[in-house]
Amino acid sequence: MTVYTKDCKVLNNTIHDPDSRMGRLVRTVFTNDGLTFANNLLSGPRISNESKSKITFLNNLIKEATNSFADPEHGNLHLIGSQxxxxxxxxxxxxxxxxxxxEPRGAKIDIGADELIQQDQSAQAF
Structure with a gap:
């Protein structure tokens, strides 16, 4: 949730709660002048924007993504496979x-908190 922010940036986060009891993963309310919300992976319901401020929502992915994560039931939201x-x-x-x-992000970055690299995929096999 964002409340009374100014020039805040919410960047490259992963939030996973496909059964959110509130029906949303992110909520913006009141004043959030200059808020930028970009490159976030939201695995679950929509964003609830109740703010009257100008907010920049840029390149966020909102979808049920349980199968994209190594072990979401135990909080391991590292990316797996070819998403x-x-x-x-x-x-x-x-x-x-x-x-x-x-881990460094390269010239082409992934959406969300984790940057999938070959090492990540091979580590999941063991």
Missing amino acids: TNIIDKGILLPEMVEDIDR
Whole structure:
């Protein structure tokens, strides 16, 4: 949720709650002037924007993505497989040079918190 923010950036996050009891994963209310919400992977319901402020929503993916994650039931939201609508589909943002594991993001970045690299895929096999 964002409330009374100014020039805040919410970038490259992964949120997974396909059965959200509130029917939303993200909610913006009240004043959020200059909020940028970009490259986020939202696995579940929609964004609820109740703010009257100008908010930039850019390149977010909202879909049920349980099968895109290594072990979502236990909180492991690392990407697996070839998710063609996630992998290399992010937009380059100067603030996002590393993923959640401090692995570098390349010239083509993934949507969400994790940057899938070959090492990630082979690690899942063991």
